[in-house]
Amino acid sequence: MNADLLDRRDAVIMATYGRPSIALTRGSGAHVWDADGREYVDLIAGVAVSVLGHCHPAVRAAVVAQLDTLGHTSNLYVNTPQLLLAERLIELLGVDGRAFFCNSGAEANETAIKISRRTGRSEIIAAEGAFHGRTMGALSITGQPGKRAPFEPLLPGVRFVPHGDADALAAAVSERTAAVFLEPTLGEAGVIPSPPGYLAAARAACDAHGALLVFDEVQSGIGRTGAWFAHQTEGVVPDVITLAKGLGGGLPIGVCIGIGAAGHLLRPGDHGSTFGGGPVVCSAALAVLDTIVAEGLLEHAAVLGGALRDGIVAADAAGVTGVRGVGLWLAIELDAPFAPEVETAAREAGFLVNAVAANAVRLAPPLVLTPADVDAFVAALPGIADRARETHAQGDRTAATGPKKSDEGSKVSA
Known part of the structure; x- marks a missing residue:
């Protein structure tokens, strides 16, 4: 299970990366699965590493x-x-x-x-x-x-x-x-x-x-x-x-x-x-x-990267102001610093992306990514952005008002 593996990791691995969110156990092409058996489209490829996807x-x-x-x-x-x-x-x-x-x-x-x-x-x-x-x-x-x-x-x-x-x-x-x-x-x-x-x-x-x-x-x-x-x-x-x-x-x-x-x-x-x-x-x-x-992957990266870029723009997701980059190496530009929330919402929707900056989300998928994978992500992007913006807004509201004191916390011991 993810939770067990993450806890075991914390006991033996230096804290240089922060705590991961999931534990990946297998992959095939541009898809990976976590320890709970959940499938994801991998749009970061080990940070631009797995160009042929997984287990080619x-x-x-x-x-x-x-x-x-x-x-x-x-x-x-x-x-x-x-x-x-x-x-x-x-x-x-x-x-x-x-x-x-x-x-x-x-x-x-x-x-x-x-x-x-x-x-x-x-x-x-x-x-x-x-x-x-x-x-x-x-x-x-x-x-x-x-x-x-x-x-x-x-x-x-x-x-x-x-x-x-x-x-x-x-x-x-x-x-x-x-x-x-x-x-x-x-x-x-x-x-x-x-x-x-x-x-x-x-x-x-x-x-x-x-x-x-x-x-x-x-x-x-x-x-x-x-x-x-x-x-x-x-x-x-x-x-x-x-x-x-x-x-x-x-x-x-x-x-x-x-x-x-x-x-x-x-x-x-x-x-x-x-x-x-x-x-x-x-x-x-x-x-x-x-x-x-x-497999003609240079041309594939150029063509599919263009389709991914165009799809992101056409999705007109709330808070997305543009996309930059070339080929299958893009950053989704945001109008506010809610990239971490986009990363989380995307993962919950079945896509792995990377909050490379506070207002930019990096995509560096395997070069074997398919048009179907692109279509699935583009279709999901508006919902991902909406959830991320709402989560970010809730955090801002909490920071502005401060946490509520519970009755237990307000009691004074005799």
Whole structure:
């Protein structure tokens, strides 16, 4: 049962995430079931991770076949799946590149920070609102003060500029700048796309001063936006790209790819990872890439994402002011800070979404989401919004008037 598993969790798991609402026990495609047997349409996919949904047969077959052959090698030796995956990613990028494999997006960004230090410079420019991870280096370039403050002092020499402000970025970059780190779309800040031309302006600013341009595509990469990588739609090539999340289809993998000269800055002994690029996770990643091609999921994400966007707008749900994002990566915009209540009401209606900000609800479903799933969510959205708004209003009324004192509480003992 959900309640039992949540109580047991509280006894043994650190309180870093807050208490979950349910315990998920199985999944299939874009649907999951909780410990009480209730079914949900999964519109968050483990935060943009499960691009092929849950228990996809291609991923399962690849993992089982690899485990039957060779499970782990470390990076003291070549393993074929890692080599094939590096070749495939570099081919998809269309560049001359070199890959370093690790286990997460934060680790990929740590690698990119180390690459930037090998330029002989140490200043990093990043965007306000950006999220690059929670390890100490990645946290240092995360433009969210509330996440950084408890762990300061962090890496020195990091400057933040307003996201999307090309003039501010150009003014900040100088001969001291080692690298500019950008998300093509701010993910954890609420799925906020960069303005047209912003990435190109960043490329020009870096070129003018010899700085590296790093694109964090941990959340936006691997088909999420309807393209393999979000930056490809802008025609801008970075010096370094970081990937994770959707690449493994649910298995932990990250990669930092240095393009051109940036791929040669790290030297033997500069960096390492015991588990990074292991044969099992690389086999899973190859299966993900093959399946995206075989099932036409890039086009599917673009088309179905457009249908989802249009459906949300047409639903005309109370308190919903718009929708932003691209492909199957959207944020529902609200006119008041009741996103947490929307998350709860959606879950009660059988849909898993994420209150990424007080007034924004993130949708990052599996790329195998079906039109029927979209129709079901769009049909339910007005009722979800109504329930969420009423719950939020009740909370506001309670906060304004204060809780009622019970007769028991008002008694004075003799």
